[in-house]
Amino acid sequence: MKKSPNIFKPAGSPHKSWLPFIPAAAILLIWQLLNISGIIPPYMLPGPLQVLAAFAGDFQLLMRHLLYTLLEALSGLAIAVTAAFVLAIIMDANRFIKQSVTPILLLTQTMPVIAVAPLLILWMGYGIAPKIMLVFLTCFFPVTIGLLGAFASADNDALRMLQSMGAKKRQLYFYIKIPQGLPAFFSGLKIAGSYSIIGAVIAEWLGGDAGLGVYMIRVRRSYSFDKMFAVIILVSALSLLLIKLVSLIEKAAMPYRKGITENHG
């Protein structure tokens, strides 16, 4: 039989991190060729080089907007993580509260964020507050659910062992439940991290005078498609960067994980 292409990598073959760059380069090349050939008019679909030029031209402006968006995203995320920890611990420690609050928590997640955003602007004005609020609303849920699940599945034998040593409830969280919950917490945080940027941008669409979302609206109104592409790519790069940052913090926070995954993975 003919040797099949390398879609299904044989188990154990080294991970080649440069592989995804081949199709990416191909796409960019085709995109640029389409642009040069004139099949699609350049004002509708600018070529990659044009996008790059737009990015370079507006670089300082973009960075200023980026910092503002990043500030909103990180503030919202920080508040969401703190609140998630507090609520998850309260819910885990008290079965009555857990049973009564869980349905409400789930219900809030069915509400579309985009629909809530205009209300927030109406209530809180055009400043930074409604943006942070929206980021908080989008990030709070994945982190809380992750933590709740982790607390509930803490090792019972380990908990009993600590109790037999006379541990107080606070100590059970400190020594067992929180450290055992860290992997789930970080999975939730990665999702929340990318949500936070998107949440901030959506909030900015609806009004304000700074941020990548505001920039997006402005360039769209002036039909600068090249700048539009530049900012879209910047937003996704920012999300990726944030996820990467969470991964780095995760590795630093859990040095023992390396060995565990090596031994069992």
Added chain:
Amino acid sequence: MFTNNTAQFYCEGIVKEYYEVPVVQDISLELPEGGFISLLGPSGVGKTTLFNVLSGVEKPDGGRVYLNGEDITGVSGKVSYMLQKDLLLEYRTVLDNVILPLLIRGEKKKAAREQAACFFPIFGLTGYEKKYPYELSGGMRQRAALLRTCMTHNSVILLDEPFSALDAITRRKMQAWYAEIAEQMKVSTLFITHDVEEALILSDTVYILNGKPGKITNKIEVIPPRPRDRDFPVSNEFAQQKRFILEAIGDK
């Protein structure tokens, strides 16, 4: 019933029921200071239930548990216990695992670490203070778990089949090593096992728990008294006592 019992740790007439079905009935054991007693019985006879009662994790439906003359029925933290699972926390170094009992009692981390570090040579763990549990072999993990148990500073230790997850060779080594440590640390041991040879080699007294509900059917004072020489496991005395115990378990 024991009257004016002078044993360090003993229980009288322990009954434990689950949903009104008795699991163990009328259990009386005594463990003298520095002694080593084994509780031997087939699986499902209520050994672990009894163990939970003795360690104070569960309250009995009848009977009392005493330590140094004090009634400790249903009070946890007075005697230490160790399970077959070593329960080392993967995210703490060996040293930080071992000091858990001290931290829970409210001691400062630095002082606790210094105190525990002194015991690492005795437990054969020198150089592994800063390693994580996954870097240790099964035998070493059990030794670390035992050191953690000893750090509770309780003089009575309950062991629930602590070596049964280890391979046969490591288990033999751990048994001999444990006997030495118990002597050095001046602790008394109640040992739960289903391994007849293990019980005979280690104990002063073997209690046989059998039936449904579980009752003490035999109490065997192992001859010769400890310390015993290395040939004991191949001696005639050993074989006779082993046969007697096997028959006692099999009869029921």
